[in-house]
Amino acid sequence: MFDTLPGSITPRMNGAKLEVEGWKRGVTEKNNSSFYVFGDMRKHQRNLRKNRLFIVVSLVVILFVLYKFNYVSISNISPPFSSNKVPLIIVITPTYKRPTRLADLTRMSNTLSHVPHLHWIVVEDSHNKVKHVEKLLQRSTLPYTYIAVRTIPGYPKRGWYQRTMALTHIREHTSEVLNGHENGVVYFGDDDNSYDVRLFTNYIRNVKKVGLWAVGMVGGTAVESPDVVNGSVVGFKVKWNPNRKFAVDMAGFAINLSVVLGSSAVFGTSCARGAGAPETCLLEDMGLTRGDIEPFGYDKKEEREILVWHTKTVKPTLGDNKSKGNSTAKNNAPLETNGFIFEA
Amino acid sequence: MFDTLPGSITPRMNGAKLEVEGWKRGVTEKNNSSFYVFGDMRKHQRNLRKNRLFIVVSLVVILFVLYKFNYVSISNISPPFSSNKVPLIIVITPTYKRPTRLADLTRMSNTLSHVPHLHWIVVEDSHNKVKHVEKLLQRSTLPYTYIAVRTIPGYPKRGWYQRTMALTHIREHTSEVLNGHENGVVYFGDDDNSYDVRLFTNYIRNVKKVGLWAVGMVGGTAVESPDVVNGSVVGFKVKWNPNRKFAVDMAGFAINLSVVLGSSAVFGTSCARGAGAPETCLLEDMGLTRGDIEPFGYDKKEEREILVWHTKTVKPTLGDNKSKGNSTAKNNAPLETNGFIFEA
CATH class of the missing domain: 1.20.58 (Methane Monooxygenase Hydroxylase; Chain G, domain 1)
Known part of the structure; x- marks a missing residue:
């Protein structure tokens, strides 16, 4: 040495x-x-x-x-001995097999691995874990939990059941997840969104009860954000259903672990109050009110920064590549991957 | 202290x-x-x-x-004093203003900032630099060059002219870019692709002349890759125009700086030999032959890893969000961003 x-x-x-x-x-x-x-x-x-x-x-x-x-x-180099006082950020990411998944998870891993004191819970919508996802999580050097639970009948696709299972895991294995940390904050981070590292270090880490912030490119508009007057959230600047109690995208809020542990709320099979979007039902079921909201990112009146974008990756065109040079080849032939790992 | x-x-x-x-x-x-x-x-x-x-x-x-x-x-902690012997990775990224750009560049910055000894050249397709891009580059903590050059008549869009200007910049400001490094490798990395950090540390860093590797989801197929027999590239496993001398995507190769400096080749206004794709013309013009190719990622016969994916971000639907709750609002009203920075 x-x-x-x-x-x-x-x-x-x-x-x-x-x-x-x-x-x-x-x-x-x-x-x-x-x-x-x-x-x-x-x-x-x-x-x-x-x-x-x-x-x-x-x-x-x-x-x-x-x-x-x-x-x-x-x-x-400060404070080295009170690191367990730093709230642990617990990121819940539902995922499923698709051609762009490994690319999306790789980008997300590159982002999350910049954040110290973060535990990544990845929930596969399948009966089985996927070897290459597990390897990717190992390479991330982050503490992680990888679970496989297939969506059950009645639940919509798109991760509702997986997020519910992650909340259950956190409640049943709290000290295992916290691993010495005294407190935590729970965030639902989908694998295709785009995150500025400061979302974690400046916003999520400081959430005392429930924190909200702007999300880019969601709900059919450029920015969805809370409407903040004198530091308080009085409504929501959103295009789609602004009258929801919490008109916020999954990427736009985080909840302190104490709130999660103090309630048994999970995502149900539907959310009428959210016109189908599950966020407001979860937050209301956790006993939260608009008065509890801590808005982040409002230090300036103009040139406020967006730290998370609701991005989607274009579904690629995948054909059979055996008939080289023939762009009209039938697409029902098995995919040729030349020995490379590829999810399709 | x-x-x-x-x-x-x-x-x-x-x-x-x-x-x-x-x-x-x-x-x-x-x-x-x-x-x-x-x-x-x-x-x-x-x-x-x-x-x-x-x-x-x-x-x-x-x-x-x-x-x-x-x-x-x-x-x-090794080797601390020979860091200028490590080849500098020079990443050239053409970019342009669009709603998803800051999200894409943020993800890319999070990836590149994991790679030591990397210089990022970002070329804006515009007459002017963009303040928020410059700030993003500053935050990346990477050494960078930010240039604004608008595509000139005759050149196709999509970065050909910007990549050409970056090559010219490298040739005219070599020691400024190298900043003490003795050698370098040039890579064209678009801002919406997905990169595994090992692409840089294991592949690009080791390119002696010209390196090639597999790219995921490009050319209408799952994987485009060189066809490697006994360590030599004998052709290309691609669906689209496999008879190009270098049938490779922009993300699929890197060139040692000595090759770049030993030639004056740039991207022209067209590339007939590439059926419109500029990669083979550039590599041929640099005097490279198939025999010069160093293939990366062929250590195993199966379960080979893809370290770069040709991803695209879905163009978001952006409407006017003044008429809240009215999803049939006209889209010609100015975008309401509630004071947040947003490129549209």
Whole structure:
């Protein structure tokens, strides 16, 4: 470990040893007991001072080199021992097999892996987990939970049942998920959306009860956002069904773990109050009111930033590629992937 | 700086001071010169040994704590002083204003910022740079160049002219871009594609002349890839125009900087040899042949990995959101963004 670090300790350690060897043995005339004389007290004190100076200089040099080469970030060195006080961000991502899935999850993994103190719960809409998704999660270096639960009859597709199962998992395995953290915040992050890292570090991490923010490109408009007056949410700037109690997209809110654990609310098989969108039913069922909402991103009047976009990836055209050069080839032939991993 | 580090140096430094104070002053009978006696030589040696042990233990504890809390990565601690020997990855990204652009660039930035020794050249298809793109690039913490050049008449849209201008920039400002690096590799990375970080660290970084690899979801098929036999590229497993000399997508190759600098090839206004696709013309014009190709990702016969996907983001439906609840509102009213930054 030290071999690779600049600044050598050993030679100066030898220096200390040489100093010990510099002692002269003598015998007192009075009681014949041994005593040791060191020729020059000032030299000895200088050596001791040099030793101390050396320790301090070495530490400064080591830390400077580590900092210089980005091995140590000064901004991160606080507070090292209270990391369990940092609320854990728990991201719930329902997913399913499709041609663009590995690409979408890869991008999402690249984003989430920038966020410390984050636990990723990925729920596969299938009876079985998918090997290449599991490998992707392992590579992310994030703590994660990967569950496979197939949507049951009565539930709509698109992750309602998977998110419900994730909430149940959090309630039944709280300490396993928290892994030492004292508190957490739950966020529903779909795998095809686009996230600015600051959504997690500046917004989600600070949610005390329920936080809301703007989402780009959703509900048939450019931006869906809460309508904030004097720091309070008085309504919603949305095009589609603004009269919902919580007119917010799945990507537009996060809930403190204490709220999740203090309720048994899950996504039902339908949500009449949300005209089919499940968000308001969940938040209302958790006992939350508009007065509980903490709006994020309203520090400025203009040029406010969108930190999450409700993006969708274009479904690719996939044909049979055996009849090379023939663009009118039948599409019912098996996909040729030349040995590459591909979900279709 | 040290205040925040665990393990205190000062008390032990005081310990060293106390030790000095423990010395007894005496006078030799012979010549009346001062001498100093220390009661127990073994105790003194023990103290010196303890001092040394303390230094080593302190350093180990400090490094362990830094490592434990991810301030130091052991895997990164080599080789700290030869970083300019690492080839610089130069990513060229043409871009243009559109509703999904900031989302796409944000995802791409989150990916690229995982890659050390990378310079990002972003070329805006416009007469002017865009403030929010510049801010995004600044936030990425990557070294970057941001240029605005509007496509000139005769050139197709879709970045041909912007990529050409980026090649010219690299040739005219080589040492500025390299910034101390001795070599580089040039890659054309569009802002809506999906990248596995290993594409950069395992493939692109190692390209000696021209490297090729599989691309997912492109050319009307699941995977476009070189056809590799005994480590050599003998053709291309593609559906569309497999007889091109380099039947490869823009995302599927990278060129060593020495090849770029040793040629004046750029993207022309058309490419007949590529049936309209510019990749083969550029590579042929750079004097490259199929024999020069280094294929990546063929270590295994099956379960080979795709590290880049040719993804597209769905163009969102954007309406006027002033007539709330009225989904038949006219779409020619100005977009209401509630003070948020949005490109439309």
